[in-house]
Amino acid sequence: MDVGSSDEALLAGMAAGDPDAAAAFVRRFQRPVFGLALMVLNDRAAAEDVAQEAFVRAWRHAAGYDPRRGAVQSWVLTITRNAAIDVLRLKRAEPVDPEVLEARLQRDPQPSTAATFAEREHLRQLIAALPTEQRRALVLAAYFGRTAREISEVEHIPLGTAKTRIRAAMSRLRERLEVTDEH
């Protein structure tokens, strides 16, 4: 399997049981996968376990990937996030404070390409521009998998308010990303 193969080709190779494709897949995605696990868990050993588990799940279920549902990187990062949240809940660990996590989001030491950097920077700016309470709800939901009810408890607010904050944050990001895409 050529290391220059597309992400989809690597997944197809994994689905066919090709170990070379698996090696290339790990090499390509290990930094974002480990980075996400580390950001959620704030523990390198636990993040390594989670990253490994994420790759095992990707290997087992590569055949189920459907490109219509999003990019390969999003697929494997969703698996990673779920595995990280499982560990958070198993350990009954307190999640990192949303403000701390948000600060981590605001830095990207090694962007892959200029285009990627610009896109990520734009999204970061949109998140930073959200009202604080919406931003906190978004971070708790998106990265820590906290439900609206859990957010209402953590933030000491009514359930309806938590749901409103999540909805408002997601809608605002969606609208502004789409406005940008149209220009």
Add this chain to the structure above:
Amino acid sequence: MSTDCDAVRDIAGELALGIASGEERARALEHVAGCASCRRELERLSAVADELLVLAPESEPPPGFETRALHAMIGRPSPRRRRMRRFFALPAVGLAGAALATGVLLVATSNDRNLASEYRQALAAANGSQFAAVPLRDASGAKRGSLSLYRGMPSWLVVTVPKDAQSSVARAEIVSRSGAHMPLAGFKLRDGVWGGRLPMAFDDVASVQLLSPQGRSVLVAYTKGAW
């Protein structure tokens, strides 16, 4: 937009992030399966949720990670891998019945959040031929929950009933178009929800019956006309 559309859009962000409750998801899915406008809205929000994950700063894993991950993936023995298995095998991590198999994000854990995530993946591809949601009805014909079916590799189904109906249901079976009854192995409602693999071909399913401890049919969902 209908009242149903308004209700779905109120929780579309939570659905996209994979944090909506079981009942909310079931209601929304039933609507979205037949509403292209809400489906598009959910797809857009799902794309935002995906982008959020990509924002996480990349980080170099510890030396040797690649080798250990490969060992775990392709099944060669590795002390670290064995440790991992134990870690993730802990009390089934609150498994909501059997693991949901979407063929997209089949994971060893199927707690509420994972179910939601899998729903979201399924919804993104739902086009009427691959996804169907039909009502579960009691003997009087009243709607008491829903049955969702997804055609994939493998295909899966999700049963959702109101919590007050859960105690009257002990097991479930699928009835094929030829009339054969097949029990759903591992069926156990939790918070009114159960999901698992479809034990027969998607197109062969005629109905799903939820049965009382005495074997009496309590709720039935018919798939005729659903796709």
